[in-house]
Every structure is written in structure tokens, then in C-alpha cells.
Amino acid sequence: MKKLFITLFLSLFLFSFDVFSQNTSIAQAYERDVKIRKTGMAILGTWAVGNMITGAIGRSQASGQTAYFHEMNLIWNVVNLGIAGAGYYFTAKGDMPESASALLNDQVSFQKTLLFNAGLDLAYIAGGFYLMERAKNTTIRPERLKGYGKSVILQGSFLFVFDIILHTIHSKQSSQFSDFLSHVQIGSNQVGIVLGF
Template identity: 50%
Template sequence: MDVLVPMKTWMWTLLLVMLIAPLGADAQDLITFNQDRLDINRSGMYVLGGWAAGNMALSGWQYYQTDGSTKYFHQMNVFWNLVNLSIAGIGYYGAVTGATDLDLANSLIEQRKIEKILLFNAGLDVAYVTAGFLLRERAKVKTDRMDQFTGWGNSLILQGSFLFVFDLVMHQIHRNHASELLNGLDVSVGLSGLALRYTF
């Protein structure tokens, strides 16, 4: 079934399709879909929390065993991963207490929200890595704090790189998960507007 929609109203039509068409999902399918989304988040928080705890343990010990820029590298790792561990704890709590009995529209809203958060975070991760390189360059000019800026810069590059990969992998896993619900919906753009086709 093809429906041509003028470009001005395609969003309203898509919303109507989401609210009216069952998209092949009954209440139990939606509960399973939402539980799977929360399980993905919970697993991700295990990874993030494990990374944070491992960094804090290793760098906490190495901080007292090293000097120079390496000491500052480990110092920043500990501070940075205190934040990561807090985020992992909050994220884990949200994953184990999140609602699964959402209707179709709210299921899609929650799915889209986590995808957007992960993409936003990936952008922040690039900023962290960039800040790390800037700190390393600043160390060449500010020689009295060269070790500190070099160590902190190296830590930001490492932590930002890990988070960038983590956020992109999590985003892709969530995108694959979303396709389970939307695999019957086909949207295409033509000269006369937008075509929506759903296979029941």
C-alpha cells in the first residue's frame, strides 16, 4: 500500500502511521522490545563501569609508582573515571528501573532518545580528544607545567578515544535493535512527495 504525502505533512503522516498501524507489534512484542533496549543499556553500563573501575585501580596504583608526565596521566585517569563510574551507576539504575510497558509511540520515542544521546556523546568525545591534543601543544609553550599538561593531554586522548568507540558501538547496537520494530515500514522520497509503505 503506497501513500503519497506532500513534503509539508510527511511528519504528521508518519506520526499517524506510528499511532494507528500496529507495525506488527502487539503488547508483548513491545514489552520485549523495550526490555531488550534496557538490557542493551545495562550491558553497556557494565562495560563503562568495568573500564572506569579498571582505570581507577591501575592508575590509582601507578600514580604513586611514577613521576613526570606519566604521574599526571594516571592522575587524570583516576579523576576522569570517577565521572565515568558515576555515569555508569546512574545509567545502570535507569536500565534496571526503566519502564517496559510503553505503547508504540513512546517505545519509539525512548529508542530515538537513546540513539540521539549516544550520537551527542560521540561528539563530546571528539571534543575531549581535541582538548587532549591542545593540552599537549600547550605543554610545549608552558614549560613550567609541561609534565602536567602532557600527562593530562595523553589521558584525555585515551579516555576520549575509548568513549568515542564505546558510544558509536552502542549507537549501532541500538540502531540494529530499532530495525526489529521498524522492518515493515518503507519510506521513500519521490518528485511528488514522500511514499510510506508498510507490509502487514
């Protein structure tokens, strides 16, 4: 009976790893993770280039607050393009983690960064509204404050939606690792899987 139990346990243990590796190997999960991040950076880069082009054209052809709106879009998206380029480059050059737990840790860290960025995006939006409100109470270039404020609200809103959507997509990707690893227990001299019946 004891041998049967051990054989059954080992079979289930090995089967669970086999199912995990067939359905989602670390390499496949890493490739999906990289694809999500690259796509995100490509979207951010495209947004940045589009805003830089329209910002440069709009700044040269408009006046008043509209010119300042385009000017800030251009300036803001030079930074966005730099972030998108660096993010794409470092994602492409990254090495595959050695284990599922290392990949999960990396994914969770990336998701925390996205949530932190979303908080910053809300601060940008609030800052844009502050600039617009301040424009009402000053005689020193109020059109610049209003134009910059509108631009910061637009850019912060885009980034907020972008970060939340990227976080949602990315968290769905990492949830399968989290579910699997929640059943794994590692001790100083042992590894085990907790099975529920």
C-alpha cells in the same frame, strides 16, 4: 465482493499485528533494549573501575608526565563510574513504555544522546591534543599538561568507540519498530496500515 475485501483487509490487518506481536512484542523489545543499555553501562563501569585502580597505583608509583597521566585517568573515571552507575540504576528502574511508538521514541532519544556524546568525545580528543601542544610552549609544569593530554586522548578515544558501537547495536534493535510503524497511519478518528504489493 465488498464484504470479501473488508474481510481480507481486516484479516491482513489483524495478521500484521499478530505477526508483529509474535516476532517482537513490545515487552520483548523493551527487555532487549534494557539488556543493551545495562550491558553498555556495565562495560563503562568496568572500564572506569579498571582505570581507577591502575590510575591510583600508577600515580603513587610513577613520576613526571606518567604520574599525571595516571592521575587524570583516575579523576576522569570517577565521573565515568558515576555515569555508569546512574545509567544502570535508571535503566533498571524504568517502566515499560505503553506502546511501540513510545518505545521507539525512547530508543531514538537514547540514540541521539549517544551521537551527541560521540561529538563530545571528539572534542575531548581535540582537547587532549591541545594540552600536549601547549605543553611544548610553556615552562609551567609542562609534564602535567602532557600527561593530562595523553589521558584525555585515551579516555575520549575509548568513549568515542564505546558510544558508536552502543549506538550501532541499539539502532539495529529499534529498526524493527521503525519499519513496522512506517506502515501505520493514525488519524483523528482512524488507524490504518499501509500495505505495499
